[in-house]
Amino acid sequence: MKRFKVFADFHPFLFIMILGFISVFLIILAYSWEELFKGSEQNQYIGQSVIQLASTLFLIFVLWRFGWLRDSGFTSIGRGQTWIIIILPFIYVLAKDIYLLTGEFSFELSKPTLLFWRGLSSLTTGLFEETVFRGVVLFSFLLLWGHSRSGMIKSISVAALLFGGVYILRLAENPVPQTVLTVLTFVLAGFFYGVILVHGRSIWIPIAFHGLHNAVMNLNMAGKNAVETPLGSFFILLTTIPVFLLGIYLLKRIPQVTTQRSNFQR
Numbered sequence: 001m002k003r004f005k006v007f008a009d010f011h012p013f014l015f016i017m018i019l020g021f022i023s024v025f026l027i028i029l030a031y032s033w034e035e036l037f038k039g040s041e042q043n044q045y046i047g048q049s050v051i052q053l054a055s056t057l058f059l060i061f062v063l064w065r066f067g068w069l070r071d072s073g074f075t076s077i078g079r080g081q082t083w084i085i086i087i088l089p090f091i092y093v094l095a096k097d098i099y100l101l102t103g104e105f106s107f108e109l110s111k112p113t114l115l116f117w118r119g120l121s122s123l124t125t126g127l128f129e130e131t132v133f134r135g136v137v138l139f140s141f142l143l144l145w146g147h148s149r150s151g152m153i154k155s156i157s158v159a160a161l162l163f164g165g166v167y168i169l170r171l172a173e174n175p176v177p178q179t180v181l182t183v184l185t186f187v188l189a190g191f192f193y194g195v196i197l198v199h200g201r202s203i204w205i206p207i208a209f210h211g212l213h214n215a216v217m218n219l220n221m222a223g224k225n226a227v228e229t230p231l232g233s234f235f236i237l238l239t240t241i242p243v244f245l246l247g248i249y250l251l252k253r254i255p256q257v258t259t260q261r262s263n264f265q266r
Contacts (some may be wrong), residue, residue, distance in 0.1 A: 015214040045117035052121075052128040059131050078202025085250070086196055086209055089243050094216055096239045101226045102219070108223030115219060126211025133163040133190060133204055134197050142198075149256045152198060156196045158252070160190030174228075179232035188240045192247035199250050215222075 063069045070076070100107050110117070138159035145151035164187030170179045193206035228236075 005154065016146055032080050042117055046120040048121040049117065049124045049186045050104065051066070056124070056128045056131045059081040059136055063135065066140050068139065069110050071245065072135045073197055073201060073203035074135065076202045076204075078200035078205045082101040082196055082202075082205055083201030085199075086205065089192075089246060090209055090213065093240070093243060094213055097213075097217055100219055100232055100235055100239070101130075102221055102224050104224075105220060107219055108212050109208060118222060119219050122214035123211040126209075127207050129163070130203060130207045133159050134194060135203050137162055138197065147200070147256060152232075152251065152256065153256065156191060156194035156198065159194050160187050162192035163187065163193075175230065178228070178230040178233045181230065185237045185240050188237070192243050195247040195251045195254075199254050 015091070056261045060069065060074060063072050063074065138155055141155035141158055142151065147155050166184075167183050167186050168179065170182055174182070193210060196205050196209065197203055
């Protein structure tokens with residue numbers, strides 16, 4: 001493992017590319033699992049939960065072996081101030097997305113087992129995606145560019161662009177305009193997730209925000225004919241901008257570090 005750390009120090013861009021390819025492979029593996037279980041909706045959620053949790057544990061193991069588990073934010077619950085700050089944005093994002101996608105807040109309780117696995121799959125999606133894009137990708141760029149103001153901006157922005165870029169895969173099901181709107185929405189959301197990680201000095205903050213949002217949204221949509229239209233995607237993007245602006249404001253309030261020392265060690 002020491003050889004890999006030396007390689008990362010001397011070839012940072014190539015190392016990040018290798019980590020990126022591994023992460024993309026795990027993402028494709030996680031999202032293609034449901035194709036193996038088309039006959040059973042419950043089995044799709046079980047498969048997604050298992051493969052996403054296993055992929056997350058693998059990435060955490062890699063970070064641990066490199067000695068980066070603490071610096072990437074996994075060993076700290078984070079600053080209480082940041083947890084308090086995200087409460088109102090979380091309620092806002094949840095309320096506006098529910099209104100725009102289903103128009104009502106209710107749960108279909110006739111199939112509790114299915115709902116359990118649907119909710120668990122959503123939680124593990126948030127855990128897995130945040131581990132990939134904030135725990136690995138964002139942290140790797142912070143190692144490369146440092147915790148100066150410009151380093152944080154570049155690192156958070158690139159990780160957000162990659163996070164949103166994954167959703168280009170929706171072109172297989174949705175028209176181009178709607179897919180572009182979806183990609184932009186997740187870029188803005190990814191920027192906010194990156195900011196609250198660095199601001200709170202813990203990856204568990206964006207994991208909680210992302211995972212709980214996914215879970216409540218998917219449970220709310222169960223049994224409803226929620227169809228995302230281009231117009232609906234436009235309004236989802238439009239209403240995500242305030243959260244992005246909050247992220248910019250919080251980013252400006254994060255003390256910059258001129259050395260390579262991680263903010264999480266402060």
